[in-house]
Amino acid sequence: MFQTIEDVCVVGAGLMGSQIAVQSAAFGKRVRLHDVSDKSLANSRQAIADLANDIVAAGVAGGQCSQSILDRIHYTTSLDEAAAEAQLVIEAITEDVDAKRGLFHQLDDICPPSTVLATNSSSIRISRVESATRRADRVLNTHFVQPVWKHPFVELMRGSVTSDETMATVDAFMKSIGVLPVIVRKESTGFIFNRIWRAVKKEALRVVDQQIATVEDVDRTWMILWETSMGPFALMDNVGLDVVRDIEMVYFEQSGDPSDAPPQLLLDKISRGELGVKTGKGFYTYPNPSWQSPEFLAQR
Numbered sequence: 001m002f003q004t005i006e007d008v009c010v011v012g013a014g015l016m017g018s019q020i021a022v023q024s025a026a027f028g029k030r031v032r033l034h035d036v037s038d039k040s041l042a043n044s045r046q047a048i049a050d051l052a053n054d055i056v057a058a059g060v061a062g063g064q065c066s067q068s069i070l071d072r073i074h075y076t077t078s079l080d081e082a083a084a085e086a087q088l089v090i091e092a093i094t095e096d097v098d099a100k101r102g103l104f105h106q107l108d109d110i111c112p113p114s115t116v117l118a119t120n121s122s123s124i125r126i127s128r129v130e131s132a133t134r135r136a137d138r139v140l141n142t143h144f145v146q147p148v149w150k151h152p153f154v155e156l157m158r159g160s161v162t163s164d165e166t167m168a169t170v171d172a173f174m175k176s177i178g179v180l181p182v183i184v185r186k187e188s189t190g191f192i193f194n195r196i197w198r199a200v201k202k203e204a205l206r207v208v209d210q211q212i213a214t215v216e217d218v219d220r221t222w223m224i225l226w227e228t229s230m231g232p233f234a235l236m237d238n239v240g241l242d243v244v245r246d247i248e249m250v251y252f253e254q255s256g257d258p259s260d261a262p263p264q265l266l267l268d269k270i271s272r273g274e275l276g277v278k279t280g281k282g283f284y285t286y287p288n289p290s291w292q293s294p295e296f297l298a299q300r
């Protein structure tokens with residue numbers, strides 16, 4: 001048995017929360033998007049307007065206009081208002097286990113007992129968060145990949161006691177918003193994709209930190225070899241370098257292995273406020289980063 005989800009609350013209106021919200025709205029769901037920051041909500045409103053246009057232009061939204069997508073999203077700084085009637089809450093706040101536990105505790109008090117609580121965390125297993133609630137059977141990891149509408153798959157991972165009904169409910173919800181659910185069969189920090197991506201990211205950072213190669217040359221080799229449109233450093237800029245650092249810290253705290261610590265190269269960028277696309281500078285400068293120019297892969 002599963003419940004059909006029509007009312008969704010997304011908590012955290014940053015890069016991922018905005019994308020999850022617009023994807024849900026594009027497939028007819030009523031969405032309440034909450035953030036503690038007015039500025040984040042204002043930025044999100046603009047990002048969502050652009051995303052809705054992209055989604056409509058790509059024909060993903062079944063012929064509806066972008067305004068009808070936007071009309072289904074309500075923005076609020078009140079968590080009570082956002083979550084009180086939600087059937088499913090998807091959390092996409094900062095990658096910090098204490099912050100997530102605090103939020104899940106609040107949500108547990110606000111939401112009806114049947115509401116499913118999901119985290120979009122990249123590296124924090126729901127089993128580290130579930131005891132902050134009294135509904136450990138109705139919590140799980142739902143790990144989306146950005147841009148959601150272009151890469152429509154999501155990794156679903158249970159906690160210690162997540163019920164089959166919860167899994168079935170969320171599996172059906174994801175299919176109903178055009179996203180393919182992939183089941184992680186055992187608890188795994190980094191799920192499936194991120195474990196593989198993390199190995200690439202860690203070595204790419206180390207190769208440049210150890211001055212073995214430049215950022216550009218690492219990305220060039222990757223793009224040519226794998227025939228992809230961007231390399232690991234361009235992708236890290238897209239993710240956000242502070243988010244990359246936070247994720248690396250989770251692995252480091254878990255292993256204690258010094259080679260897992262975020263390298264100085266990354267920390268220096270962050271201390272200069274160079275966080276990637278969102279601040280206009282990271283490993284590349286934006287808009288129009290050099291990796292997007294036709295000369296980037298030209299023979300020199």
Ligand SMILES: NC(=O)c1ccc[n+]([C@@H]2O[C@H](COP(=O)([O-])OP(=O)(O)OC[C@H]3O[C@@H](n4cnc5c(N)ncnc54)[C@H](O)[C@@H]3O)[C@@H](O)[C@H]2O)c1
Pocket residue numbers: 011012013014015016017034035036037040091092093094095096099103120121122123143144145146238239240243247
């Ligand atoms: N960036 C990615 O590509 C990516 C991909 C998959 C998963 N994730 C995960 O998704 C989550 C969000 O990542 P992001 O890149 O969107 O981060 P982000 O920094 O872009 O956005 C986070 C937002 O959360 C808000 N916030 C912080 N604490 C809050 C609270 N207690 N209540 C409400 N809002 C709060 C912030 O104001 C901010 O707007 C993280 O757990 C991250 O690991 C990120």
